[in-house]
Amino acid sequence: MSLSLYIHVPFCASRCSYCDFYSTTSPASMRERYVRAVCEEIRMHRNDFPDSSLSTIYFGGGTPSQLQMDELATILQTIRSAYRLQEDVEVTLEANPDDVYPGWVRQLLALGINRVSLGVQSLDDAYLRLINRRHSAAQAQEVVRQLHSEGVPHISIDLIYALPGQSFDHWAQTLEAALRLPIDHLSAYQLTYEPDTLITRQMQAATIPPSPDEEVVRQMYMHLVERTAACGMPQYEISNFARPACHSRHNSVYWTGGPYIGVGPGAHSYDGHNVRRSNAPSLSSYVDHLAPASAAALILPPPFQEEQLDEEALLLEYLFLNLRRVEGINLTTLQLRWPAYIGPTFRHRLQQFLSAGHLYQPHPGTYALMPQGMLISDYIISELAAALAGS
Ligand code: SF4
Incomplete structure (x- = not known):
């Protein structure tokens, strides 16, 4: 039986203004205990699905590219010793363009990572600054070309549309520039104003331009669906578009109800039948329980909840x-x-x-x-x- 493994990496260099995912800007010193805790949790679940082998591994976040190569190597080595991996296992790493340095791609490939999902979000520096991204548009485009030229088999990018004050033409130009990049997968999300995010407070205080109106957003989405199809990357999910046979196999497991194990703070697991487990979204309680600094921490309750779905x-x-x-x-x-x-x-x-x-x-x-x-x-x-x- 096929099984998927998700590793939640909660570290971010800074907070993007729209983001409500669980992540932390905790110092690098927390990473050592985090890696120990993740490896411990991977080993804990090694016998949950005894007859299965991993078809997909996904490092999501947060910003997995904030991990050092040796930290990624330790986690992957633990996975390989705890589970059987299928020969064509899909191994995805989410990355931000500002984390990529010379030699990074070569080291990534050497670890067996064969798919990179890059957080591009916009190809306009003014918008990148507005949403508090740390990279420029040129940097993101350069990283995509580098991933391609250095042989990453599958490259996906994320874009956001319906940004404050964005016109249809601006989005259409962004999309055309993105579709000229050597990618085989695109995830495009309409900006949503989540509670307790900086961008929501800015919108409420009217310190940023208003959202495009509903009709413009509708046209942006219809254009996205048409242009991706015309460029050979048809839609396969509400926000996802891919070349043939290049859909995200990992995300498709979520959408089709397959079993997956999630490790890391805030990660979710599903047994493929009716049991869901959620890890608490707290790095400190996660590492205190799984990589305790002292024996006293072992009395803490396990940092997860199980729910039986009716x-x-x-x-x-x-x-x-x-x-x-x-x-x-x-x-x-x-x-x-x-x-x-x-x-x-x-x-x-x-x-x-x-x-x-x-x-x-x-x-x-x-x-x-x-x-x-x-x-x-x-x-x-x-x-x-x-x-x-x-x-
Ligand atoms: S890098 Fe990703 S997870 Fe981190 S704050 Fe930005 S959007 Fe959120």
Whole structure:
């Protein structure tokens, strides 16, 4: 059986103004205990899935490229001694352009990392400064070319659209420049104003330009879907676009309900059936428990929680994850797996979204979101959830 492993690396050199992920700007001195704790947790879970081998390993964050090469090597060595790895294992590292130095790519390849996901976000220096990124547009483009010329097999970049005051033309130019880069995968996210982020406070205080209006955002998204398809990188998930056979195999495990182990503070695990485990998003409690500075710390409670998902929660998750994918949801699967929940009200609501052009049927019995439906996916999913029998 295939298994995936996620390693959450919570370190960031500074905070980007829009970010609400769990990360810390803790000093480098915390990294040594963090690496020990992660290795301990990897070993702890080595027998959770005895008949499996790893098909994907993903270093996410935070900023995994903040780890030194020897720290990455220690973690990868621990993974190799604790698990069987499939021959074609996908090993992804999220990186920021400002962490890349001469020789970095060569060392990365030597460790067996074969996919880099680079946080580019914008190709305009003024926007990069506004969202508090540490790199320039030229630096990001140069790093992508370097990754390519030095032989990284798979390169993905992240972009953000609907930035404060951004026009459609500005986004279209950004996208064209990005699509000229030697990448095989693109993740593009609409800027969201999360609570307790600097950019939300700036927006509320009107110290930054307002967001583009809804119609401009709709045009930006439709343009993204059209241009990526025209450039041979069609959409495969609401925010993800890839050349053939270059989709993120790791993220696809999340979206298709496969089993994965998450290690590191704030990481989540799923057994592929109905049990989810969440590590507390706290670096200090994580290292205190798994790499204690003294024996006294061992009395601390384990820094994770387990939750057993009931049938309704599993159904809602199926709807949420599969409607975000271009494959969509299958009515026969739903009726066979959750017969008590799929009644005439649910089928009627599906038909309504189909008639309104928000859904389409790629195959008989299958319903997928049209690009305009993806823009309002949260609304459609909540309406379908409300139409389940017993809701
Ligand atoms: S580098 Fe990534 S995780 Fe860190 S603050 Fe910026 S967006 Fe958040």
